[in-house]
Amino acid sequence: MFKSIVALAALLSASQTTPNPNLPTPTFDTVAPSFPVLRRPAVLIFSKTNSFRHDSIPAAATAIEKLVRARGWSAYATENAAVFNPALLAKFDLVVFASATGDLFTPEQRAAFQAWIAAGHGFVGLHGAGDNSHPDWYQHMLGYSRYAGHPGGADHFQTADIIVLDRSHPATRHLPVRWRWTEEYYAYSTPPAADAHVLARLDETGMRLEPKHRMGDRHALVWWRCEGKARIFYSALGHQDAAWSDPAHLKLVDGAIGWAARKAGTGC
Template sequence: MFRTKLLIGFGALALMGQTTPTPDPHRPTPTFDSVAPTLPALERPAVLIFSKTNGWRHDSIPATVAAVEKLVRARGWSSYATENAAVFNPAQLARFDVIVFASATGDMFTPDQRAAFEEYLASGRGFVALHGGGDGSHPGWYQQILGTGGSYTGHPGGADQFQTSDLIVDRNHPATRHLSPRWRWTEEYYAWTAPPRADVHVLARLDETGMRLEPKHRMGDHHALIWWRCEGKARIFYSALGHDPESWSEPAHVALVDGAIGWAARKRGTGCD
């Protein structure tokens, strides 16, 4: 009887034109992890590549992870890539020298996992956030660590989503030393209501001249896109670049991320002593 009623119910929905909605791969159902993964043997230095998405899921994540893995391997270091936030526990985080957020988005951590992340940073380790790792889906405590100074206002959409312009570069950092003072780049350019925090060191800002931007996406001469700061003794680095998978095969961009990882691991550069 129950099976008959169930079939009738589904038949009625079909007759009414109602179907089960197709899940949006860019908007996964948020989840929280409780069982930590089993880590492989890791030689130091070691990099944790984290790409969990409780917010928007970027198509570039596989390319980002692969590019970072290749960079780490070229250094002779170890890496471990995961989307399991339960790896954020004191024992396992202690095995890593740098954490890289590969467009990880959303509110991803339980209170204990957040505490483990903050303790990791308090120990003076390194953190690199890439593209979606700095969008508006993250909670306020994380935005403070990253150095965001205002609310995220998004990026241009439609035909104007991707635009080419110059980035004005400060080359006095291992991540940007190889770039020209004006670096031509195509991107979906993030924007915020205010520049980064006062303790942030801006490495690249957008030249908005000639761009098609709504007022909410204009920041004038303070449109920072790449920066670093200190959270205590921890080295924090953020780059808003990297939306397109193709950008992860661009040598200049990949070299920027390589320099950021080396700096965060305290192998090059100064700061946060």
């Protein structure tokens, strides 16, 4: 009996000290990686996680890089935030956050990124890039606040209709007015910023949602806005690996990339 108790205690202790891959220890990078030669346009794909880490990040980063290279553009994927310095950011026309989460930057890196945005470059945030782990300045840039979470348990992933409100945008022109999709649906206590242009929203009809996750006909999922001269795009979609092999979703992301890099569409 004593040996059994000791073995159980050891097992419990081990389980308590085993790192959770979805909750990494926050780190701040100071040494940038070596860069390959990049031709323009060039896209920085960033997926560092100082908060919740989505299992789909590898699939997302690979798919985004493939989309960029199919355009004949350069792509560089990294989780090293030290690339956010003036000299290295100057090599890029667009930054994509592939479910990057948390407070990611040193003060100097934050200042470099904000200056790069202020110069009129493009940004695309995907899924976890719009949760509550990000600092206020970033949430303001993306155009949201008061993240309310998403359903959990048996209701975590639900299939519902996404209503496409604007089919003139490069990211949504290929979609039907009602697009059937399965997702971990994010919710916010307030709609996006007043200057955000909502492209698609959730139809909550028939869904199993707690009151805090209900936004009615203002449940925005995909939008864009201008941060000064910069084109800012956000999509809450893309939690599961399957999203990153789905043709309709990939075309949405590709359209967002083209728009934010000023190669298609209008705005800002």
